[in-house]
Amino acid sequence: MTTAAERPARPDETTVAAVVAALAERFGNRLVTSQAVREQHGHTLTWIPNQPPDAVVFPESTEEVAEIVRLCAAHRMPVIPFGTGTSLEGHVNAPYGGVSIDMSRMKRIVAVHAEDLDCTVEAGVTRKELNEHLRDQGLFFPIDPGADASLGGMAATRASGTNAVRYGTMKDNVLALTVVTPAGEIVKTSTRARKTSAGYDLTRLYVGSEGTLGVITEVTLKLSGIPEAVSAGVCPFPSVKAACDTVIATIQMGLPVARIELLDEVMIRGVNLHAKLGLQETPMLFVEFHGTEAGVKEQAERFGEIAAEFEGGAFDWATQPEDRSRLWQARHDAYWAALALRPGARSVATDVCVPISRLAECVDETKRDIEASGLISPIAGHVGDGNFHCQPLLDLDNADEVERVKGFIDRLVRRAIAMGGTCTGEHGVGQKKMVYLVEEHGAPALEVMHTLKAALDPLNIMNPGKTLPPRA
């Protein structure tokens, strides 16, 4: 573990053949090298071409993952952890080849400690699978990215979703991780204690590290009680600015909204097409309150007063659980809804996050930019945190269109950073946003990140070509 190899290299054919043979012997038909499966594991929801791994292996335990990583390390073979493949910035592509470790067979719910409001699951369990398992116990896990992602993948990308404004992100809801290091050691990052000051925060070191520092194999999560009362609804606004100003006032007033989501009029049109809803095609806020009956009622009333000040229209409350489910399903399906706006087109979803005082301005400028660029790009956002998504639709075979979209996203990111924000609030860096890290963090901070990477993965085998741009 003494050689530093900062520039990754694609292993030669002999190396690949040796690793594949060894894995095939050990894992039998849980080692797959068919073109289709390899391409599926290198897929990307960006304009970056598919870069398939050399092989895909399906471990069933932390020990098996450690075995795989040790074998790869011995051959300096890249390792790409793979959850459900729903990441949006090119996290699972394999630009240097290597072995994709598909966690989909690691589905054990290891333990649920209802009395401590926590649980431990293997990394391949998805958020919906966990919530299905928890339902009978009156508990739920609140973090909900659009996709039914794996909890290991969600930890790796520091994911969040619609509930983050109240419940936090993966950073806040992971108590501990089991991680296989690039040398194949098994590390437990922390205990189940709710808080600790016992040494460096290894949990947060790996949360958001996108598989570049190790493979997350188990996740210990905080759980929440299913709220006694829930109230949700949608409210139309005359402009995106009016909706954003409502959000800003709500947050500043300290109203404990559980969810507050913006969908612009373009996204609403997509939602109507996709989910057969008849929403008014104007900017909308989808909101939800969690608490006691009395508390929820009080919060909803206050929110109504704030919305009215900013010319919000009549609130449409979904009081029945089925109505609420339909509403939030429509919101979660925004990715697919957007595609309905231009049949046959692909979309590249991306996100930024700014201090909430700059939200209205940032969304407004972005909408003007979309218009000036001649793009269709619906906007949806977890605006209670200042976080929003743009989803430009494009024909990936039309070079001019791809360039226009690239230019638009570049300006979007630079706009957010210039406003004191970040190039990504929740999607992560992957391949696509590496180029912005120096601009956002500055060279000294990036050098610290490079130092961490070089120290923890001296052979640079863990998901090479992601997260950090090449060292200056």
Place this chain on the structure above:
Amino acid sequence: MTTAAERPARPDETTVAAVVAALAERFGNRLVTSQAVREQHGHTLTWIPNQPPDAVVFPESTEEVAEIVRLCAAHRMPVIPFGTGTSLEGHVNAPYGGVSIDMSRMKRIVAVHAEDLDCTVEAGVTRKELNEHLRDQGLFFPIDPGADASLGGMAATRASGTNAVRYGTMKDNVLALTVVTPAGEIVKTSTRARKTSAGYDLTRLYVGSEGTLGVITEVTLKLSGIPEAVSAGVCPFPSVKAACDTVIATIQMGLPVARIELLDEVMIRGVNLHAKLGLQETPMLFVEFHGTEAGVKEQAERFGEIAAEFEGGAFDWATQPEDRSRLWQARHDAYWAALALRPGARSVATDVCVPISRLAECVDETKRDIEASGLISPIAGHVGDGNFHCQPLLDLDNADEVERVKGFIDRLVRRAIAMGGTCTGEHGVGQKKMVYLVEEHGAPALEVMHTLKAALDPLNIMNPGKTLPPRA
């Protein structure tokens, strides 16, 4: 930056003289070498002897801190960051000599962004100074360790306090830091965005690193709105177990208490003596609710019902702000109150944290151990998080007593770890708890921490002899 020096060494006299001369020339009377000031900066609230630094310097800016650290690095001179000196586990002692960087002249409130509920302050600002500054704006910073500690020191020890059950710890409330690295570079760890997935979480890397990875010079913090309504009170219980069971039920029910503090009957006796209160000398819960008038009323009623189930006595509500202040001041002064139980004695305060389901059992066993050990050791705790403090009183000149206290704390820590907890919930590791890190985290995790330390501080000049035990 290529030489690794894992074992720290005390610099020789020539080196010390050279560094002191250079600092004196640069900083004039802001460089102090008097015995009294050196001893004050090496003081410890443990049984470990005072180990004074060679000199104390009082910088007034981040750039000055960087200059000092660069000078020290050039001479391989240890650097010990110093806030208010209220840490409890020997964090500021200087076992290898070196330069103590006293942050008390870095008191600027750099910016308050009321509209974004955040602020940036220099590391020497204390929590009470910040709250004094914020009061007019209807905002407050909720983290409240017992002492009026500096916010830089609180970040460095991952501090929390009575509000953590609702508002989180420093881990959750620091948005970004400015840190001077061991090479004297200035790093900004993040932006003011509420959430980000843009690279490794450098903020959480430095929060809790106890000055061993760099010097925190500025802190960007989340702020909270001063709640519209507050309701607080005390409730007596027949036993510590009954009080803990009440806490467990409260948390499991999801009641959003802002504070829920246990004081055992010994601590209550101290509080009565110190604060001239007439509380019933039995285990007590101090609780507080934050919210709207209606919300707080509802929460208090529910809590009363739960307490009654566990034989809690009549609730004494403090409805006036002055009464509440008096109550919480008494709680915050527990350290001093404990000393009132044995005039002339010293105390060594320590803390552990366990999953809340084990809290009653852990506190109960600990109380039996105190009795069996023939010690006076009041207990107070932020029990909503499973975190509690023991404060054995002792005569530091009585070797037998010191040994008995050491044995008691050793058993306390091992008991907490065996119950799935941590050797410290909020005080930190310092000098005194290094020995428990392997037991708590396991050798592979500790090796990752050592790798981080060696990579980021290759000369081992940053607060050597703290946090991590010598490498295996």
